[in-house]
Amino acid sequence: MANKFRLGLIINPLAGLGGSVALKGSDGVAEEALALGAEPKAHLRMRSALEQVLPYKERFIVHTAAGSMGEDLCRELGFEVQVYYQPHSEHTTAEDTREAVKALASETLDLLLFAGGDGTARDVFAEVDERQVVLGVPAGVKIHSGVYGITPKASGLVLKMLMQGELVSLMSADVMDIDEEAFRQGRVRARRFGEMLVPAEPRYVQAVKMGGKEVDELVLSDIAAEIVSEMDDSLYIMGSGSTVAAVMEELGLENTLLGVDLVQDRGLIASDLTAQQLLEQTENQPLKLVITLIGGQGHILGRGNQQLSPALIRRVGKENILIVATKTKLKALEGRPLIVDSGDPELDQALIGYYRVVTGYRDYVMYQVANPTE
Numbered sequence: 001m002a003n004k005f006r007l008g009l010i011i012n013p014l015a016g017l018g019g020s021v022a023l024k025g026s027d028g029v030a031e032e033a034l035a036l037g038a039e040p041k042a043h044l045r046m047r048s049a050l051e052q053v054l055p056y057k058e059r060f061i062v063h064t065a066a067g068s069m070g071e072d073l074c075r076e077l078g079f080e081v082q083v084y085y086q087p088h089s090e091h092t093t094a095e096d097t098r099e100a101v102k103a104l105a106s107e108t109l110d111l112l113l114f115a116g117g118d119g120t121a122r123d124v125f126a127e128v129d130e131r132q133v134v135l136g137v138p139a140g141v142k143i144h145s146g147v148y149g150i151t152p153k154a155s156g157l158v159l160k161m162l163m164q165g166e167l168v169s170l171m172s173a174d175v176m177d178i179d180e181e182a183f184r185q186g187r188v189r190a191r192r193f194g195e196m197l198v199p200a201e202p203r204y205v206q207a208v209k210m211g212g213k214e215v216d217e218l219v220l221s222d223i224a225a226e227i228v229s230e231m232d233d234s235l236y237i238m239g240s241g242s243t244v245a246a247v248m249e250e251l252g253l254e255n256t257l258l259g260v261d262l263v264q265d266r267g268l269i270a271s272d273l274t275a276q277q278l279l280e281q282t283e284n285q286p287l288k289l290v291i292t293l294i295g296g297q298g299h300i301l302g303r304g305n306q307q308l309s310p311a312l313i314r315r316v317g318k319e320n321i322l323i324v325a326t327k328t329k330l331k332a333l334e335g336r337p338l339i340v341d342s343g344d345p346e347l348d349q350a351l352i353g354y355y356r357v358v359t360g361y362r363d364y365v366m367y368q369v370a371n372p373t374e
Contacts, residue, residue: 004059004080005056005061005111005163006061006107006108006109007111007113008113009062009063009112010065010070010100010101010112010113010115011043011139012092012115012119012120014042014092015041015116043068043073045115045152046152047077049113049153049156051153052157052159053156054077056160056163056164057078059163060079060080061079063104064104065085067087068087068092069096084104085103094123097116097120101124105132109133111159111162112134113137116136117139121145121148121175122177122193124196134196135147135148135149136149137155137156138150138151138155139152145173145175147198149204154204158199161199169201171197171198171199172196173195174194174362175193175196176191176192176222192222192225192361192362221246221250222360223326223358224249226358226360226362227250227358231266233265234286234287235281235285235286236263236264237260237288237290237308237312238255238290239292239305240258241291241292243292243329244291259272260278274307275306275307275312278309279309282315286320287317289316289320289322291322293329293330295329298337298339299341300338300339300340301342301351303341309342313342313347313351318353321351327359327360327365337367337368338355338368340369352370353368353369354367354368
């Protein structure tokens with residue numbers, strides 16, 4: 001037994017209940033969802049993951065919680081099981097998840113596999129040791145956190161790689177969630193709760209978030225939170241566009257959607273400035289420029305923000321240009337570079353290169369800025 005792979009396993013049996021009955025989540029509404037006819041699916045999602053390692057079941061032991069939180073499914077599939085926690089009632093709660101994680105902490109686990117959504121990830125994060133490797137099996141309505149496999153089968157394939165002794169790197173991934181009550185009222189409030197250690201297998205482990213109208217709103221909030229969290233005492237030149245507008249909204253400031261504003265110490269200094277006014281008000285100060293791209297075209301300078309003159313850009317400096325964009329917008333470029341068309345060919349040439357684009361909270365991609373005619 002000492003040489004067996006030690007798999008911790010927790011199922012949130014009520015994860016995802018709210019989705020099929022249009023409750024936009026399951027946090028705090030499980031009984032309502034059940035009354036509306038929702039059927040638990042989390043165990044089926046975990047089954048799909050575990051089926052990938054059935055040929056190896058003699059090589060590991062499952063440490064889990066009683067009943068629907070893991071024991072029933074594992075015994076049904078023929079795994080060797082040890083039970084460490086008994087839920088308080090038939091209808092489990094977030095507290096049961098947290099208590100199960102604490103109970104399993106008495107064992108040194110090679111991997112803690114759990115089925116749920118973002119709420120479940122938060123509960124696991126609240127109790128898990130920061131050194132414990134975890135992986136989520138997606139079973140919830142909201143899956144914005146980066147700790148889940150892209151599908152249940154994908155989570156199982158990562159576990160299979162570990163069972164086969166393949167070299168799998170580890171990375172820290174964000175635990176994200178939104179306020180479901182606000183979400184049901186049409187307001188998206190994103191929050192990052194922390195990080196957990198997960199297998200770094202990009203084919204099978206999902207990015208933090210990507211695509212879709214509701215998710216894009218969440219991403220804009222995340223991008224804004226990242227920019228605001230990193231703000232220093234520089235004078236910030238806030239460019240035009242809805243992505244930059246999200247940063248201004250995060251700051252609680254009035255924004256000129258199609259203009260350029262100045263912000264310092266998280267306060268509004270001036271609004272809707274001309275090119276000349278920008279030069280006058282930014283002299284002899286440390287500067288940062290926050291800009292985004294025009295969707296479908298990729299221009300970051302020279303389209304809709306001519307107030308950002310070549311003289312101002314030179315004053316800012318390439319290293320102080322902060323590009324913000326959703327991955328959806330970047331993906332729509334189909335690999336085409338971001339474009340600078342400042343009207344000064346020498347400056348455009350100097351701005352060419354790879355930039356770190358802010359695509360979420362602690363989430364970035366490297367993307368090329370180029371002038372295709374050069």
